[in-house]
Every structure is written in C-alpha cells, then in structure tokens.
Amino acid sequence: MLATCPAGSGPAVANAIKSAVGVQPTGVEHKTLSHMDLVMYLAGGSATSSPRSFVAGSDVIGTMNSAAAQSIVAALGKWPPASGRASVIVDTLSGAVGDVDPSGSAFPWRRQSAVAQWYVETPGSGQVAAANKWIGAAHQAVQQFSVGAYVNYLEPNTAPARYFGPNLARLTAIRQRYDPGQLMYSGIVF
Numbered sequence: 071m072l073a074t075c076p077a078g079s080g081p082a083v084a085n086a087i088k089s090a091v092g093v094q095p096t097g098v099e100h101k102t103l104s105h106m107d108l109v110m111y112l113a114g115g116s117a118t119s120s121p122r123s124f125v126a127g128s129d130v131i132g133t134m135n136s137a138a139a140q141s142i143v144a145a146l147g148k149w150p151p152a153s154g155r156a157s158v159i160v161d162t163l164s165g166a167v168g169d170v171d172p173s174g175s176a177f178p179w180r181r182q183s184a185v186a187q188w189y190v191e192t193p194g195s196g197q198v199a200a201a202n203k204w205i206g207a208a209h210q211a212v213q214q215f216s217v218g219a220y221v222n223y224l225e226p227n228t229a230p231a232r233y234f235g236p237n238l239a240r241l242t243a244i245r246q247r248y249d250p251g252q253l254m255y256s257g258i259v260f
Contacts, residue, residue, distance in 0.1 A: 071146060072159045077102050090139035112159070125201035127188045128223040129209060129216035134183035138215040142186050145211035153200045159187040178218070178235040185220045186212060230260040
C-alpha cells in the first residue's frame with residue numbers, strides 16, 4: 071500500500087493506517103519527496119523511463135475508518151501474486167483540494183477522505199483480463215465505503231456519474247454550450 075501525505079506527517083499517517091487496519095505490515099518505508107519528485111515517482115520513474123502499460127481504477131472513500139481501511143487491505147490481498155505486480159495508492163483528499171467548493175469544478179470529491187487507486191502493470195496482454203477482474207473485485211470489497219471514482223482512471227463501461235457525481239449535470243450543460251461538437255474528447259460519453 072502506498073499512502074501520500076504532507077511532508078513530515080508520514081510516520082503518523084503510517085501509524086494511523088496500521089492502527090485502523092489492525093494488522094502489522096511486513097515493512098514500512100518513508101520517503102520525503104518534492105512535488106515534482108513525487109509526480110515522477112508515481113509516473114514510474116525518470117523522464118527517460120520507457121513507457122509501461124497498466125490497468126487502473128479507483129474508488130473515492132467517503133469516510134476513512136478502520137472498516138474502510140481493512141476493506142482496502144482485503145482488496146489488495148485478493149491480487150494473485152503469480153499474475154505480476156499490483157498496488158493500491160491511497161491519496162488523502164486533504165489540503166488544497168478542499169479549498170475549492172465541491173460544486174466549484176467538475177471534481178466533486180473535495181470533502182471525502184481519500185482516493186484508493188488500484189494499479190496493475192501489464193507488460194503482457196494476458197495480464198489485462200486478470201487486472202480488470204481484480205479491479206472489479208476491489209470495487210466490490212470497498213463498495214460500502216466508495217462514493218465515486220477519480221476521472222484520471224477511466225474504466226470501461228463506467229457511468230460518467232461515478233466520476234462527476236452531482237456535478238455531472240452542470241458539466242454536461244457547460245460542455246453542450248462550449249463544445250457541442252465534442253472536439254475535446256476524453257473517452258467519456260456524456
């Protein structure tokens with residue numbers, strides 16, 4: 071599990087996760103990175119790294135509590151290790167993201183606790199089906215805590231409302247007014 075948090079709060083966040091989950095990890099590693107170093111780390115390496123294929127999905131967790139944390143750990147545990155590498159990145163929705171009113175942009179999840187980002191590297195096409203199956207199982211595992219999804223991890227056959235929640239109607243109206251020909255294509259039909 072990878073958790074990102076404000077600089078200096080890593081040990082406290084790790085302890086809170088351990089306490090909430092109730093299971094001792096096999097290892098804990100803390101890193102303090104600059105903003106750009108974190109971006110590069112999450113992108114998979116340096117600017118000269120070779121592109122890697124992956125399958126990803128997400129769940130916005132309304133309230134992070136012990137049961138929600140345990141469901142995330144349980145979901146991660148369902149990945150078959152023989153199928154390669156999978157991870158979940160838990161990003162808190164704190165700090166500047168909460169400075170904007172939830173209705174002030176297309177992103178409505180500004181008062182929720184976290185985004186669980188399910189991620190599987192798929193170097194071979196045979197791993198894509200296993201990755202999609204696991205991400206579906208992860209969604210089921212956290213279903214009672216999930217209020218939506220993060221639009222940067224588009225998933226097949228997922229309704230736009232899962233990404234935009236109550237802001238979808240306004241986003242649709244804006245799109246129809248300013249981009250009726252849908253020149254700005256995102257892969258989401260709404």
